[in-house]
Amino acid sequence: MIPELGHFALIIAFAVSLVQSVVPLIGAARNDAALIAIARPAALTQFLFIGLAYAILTHAFIVHDFSVLYVSQHSNLVQPLMYRISGVWGSHEGSLLLWTLILSLWTIAVAVYSRNLPEILMARVLAVMAMISTGFLAFMLFTSNPFERIFPTPLDGTELNPLLQDPGLAIHPPMLYMGYVGFSVAFAFAVAALLGGKLDATWARWSRPWTTIAWSFLTLGIALGSWWAYNELGWGGWWFWDPVENASFMPWLVGTALIHSLASTEKRGVFKSWTVLLAILAFSLSLLGTFIVRSGVLVSVHAFATDPARGVFILAFLVVVIGGSLGLYAWRSATVVSHGRFRAFSRETALLLNNIIFLTAAAAVFVGTMYPLVVDAFGVGKISVGRPYFDAMFSLVAIPLLLLLGIGPAIRWKGDNWARIAKVMTVIFIISLVLGLLLPFLIEEKLNLSTGLGLAGALWVALTTLKDLSSRLSKKLKLSLSYLGMVLAHLGVAVFVAGITITMTYSEEKDLRVEPGSSYDISGYEFRFSGTRKVEGPNYIADEAVIEVWSDGKKSGELFPQKRVYSGKSNPMTDASIDKSFTRDLYAALGEELEGGAWSMRVYYKPLIRWIWLGCLMMTLGGVLAVSDRRYRQTVKAKVKKSFTVADSAA
């Protein structure tokens, strides 16, 4: 009976979302305060019912209600509580429910934190968000009901894929969705502004904090996914250019362009229609990302053919959202005029170049990810795009991007003289280049151009960022939180680039045949393998290898990689063991048992790999810091109210 309540709650939420999509818009068009006032309570009601449905599904997981098909497919009796709760978003139906819940959370947040917004604009924003919600609720109710029953009720369920039973992965999808769905706020603001035909700098000021915080979540979500892949998959890599990863990376790239473009629009009132286009694009790619990961298109395009309802719905939804918003854009953007003038050498130009670079990168990923799907869909053949393509594209894009990142923040808005900053920039450029090229020489006593350039790039970004900070400090300028956020995020880029460069060049990986009692050398570390033993976990049995790691005659650590067999699964699972430190990781993963107690084993030495995630974390915190800036909370009131009351009375 309880699961039916969940289903019923979804139906009510669907009805409410329909009302919320239509009534406030009519109100906004007729300037009818009573109709406009419906938006907020509707958003709250919708949230309550979606929250109820979500709680009911979670409850079904916790109490092992296997009569619910979805529960029986993604949990069993021995599954730990934490992974029963995270099992809710372990697959398609539950992910959709989580997505919708997060959307309603963002809607509530907008309703609560934007009390300063003119009511008409607020009504439009909430209506647009409700339209997205309507689409998702309809998708769930008509094609992917998470509360579907199964009869007869199975005694036990199918375990959640053990790979997904990891704390990092348990919180990865919610973070990612917070990012994806967060872009819906920027999207809703953009569409609402187009509907109203009123797009000015204050519009950018409202959307900016929302976009930045969504971007922070997305950054963190992607970093967590990468961290999980590194820890769990046993391949020692941190990024695989897998379509699933690319699906989250594309909105990130466009989102990064968007937060930079919003800066121009807010500060100088330029690139308005471009920014709107980016907001539409970022959210469209988020939708695409959600669908291609969860709908099974990646497994097989022909999954569409076997379950046409889902495929057709997804395509129709994408067409309506993307086509509708682009159509609106084409119709309305001509009314949007950017007034700001700027010279060729100015901050505006630098940010424009930033946008071009990020969009080029996004286009490269898009082609590499979607082309195989398209080719497959037309039945031309089965192809995949190799990793070297993506690596080559990103090395190519990195050079102008890093160069620009060093110079951009030092250039003034409106127009600047290269002569003013030329001296400092040249000095830093030479220092970074010399140091960068020298470092690999010190490490391996030979010149390594690509590594040297990578390190030079990292140094260049770090030094120019710090120089800008110190010159502002010495001029006793007041440093805003949003400036400090930018500094932290840009330093994060430097750390990230340094981490990638060193890891890619100096990692050592070996597949070994190891015998008990013998030792193996890798990058100056001695791995002593003493044999394996049987260990038992809560829902698995494992062979565990015991390895001591020695360096310079001292024992520096122990590794216990496992080969697990989960109850109810016939295949073994690799659980890698990692000795972590700030400067290097030592990594061992068991292969399979060979003759005479010997095992195949994969060992890695990964220098500075932690810097990659540290860099991402710094970018995330930079975003959070920037959003905490007071000006988003205070000046909004004064400026905005004025401009909007004028606009609305005129309209």
Place this chain on the structure above:
Amino acid sequence: MNKRSRRKVLVIAIVFGVAIAAVLGLTAFEENLLYFYSPTQVKAGEAPESHSFRVGGLVVDGSVQREKDSLKIQFDVTDNTETMTVEYTGILPDLFREGQGIVAMGNLQPDGQFVAQEVLAKHDENYMPPEVADALKKAEKAAKEKGPQLGDNQSAEQNPTGNI
């Protein structure tokens, strides 16, 4: 230079930069496209000799041979019509098993031996790589065998018995 010609230079530089990126990108793209071939196609000589490609099928029961003191492995892959041998050195994924569908990426050697750099078996025991399911279906059609159909991809993925 005056303002206007500076702006022109900027626009030209941007167009030029994006064009270079596009050309380099498409070249890299072309070079790194990996095509998929079934054992039947490889036997028929359709696979490239100088370029990496992917091949997939079911691992033949009893065909896995391991060298005693190294990590070199040989096994046969079949699409139920033709069978070919794959050589690989290293650690196989957890889900590599006889009878399981796998995809291997590698090259043909001058002697006709296929040497894999990478062997993929997806992390789900009921999962059949779509390429493999497709290759099996085609081979089956070609052989015009009567009897139980393999079914479409979807059911092959969800249904372990689809693995034959």
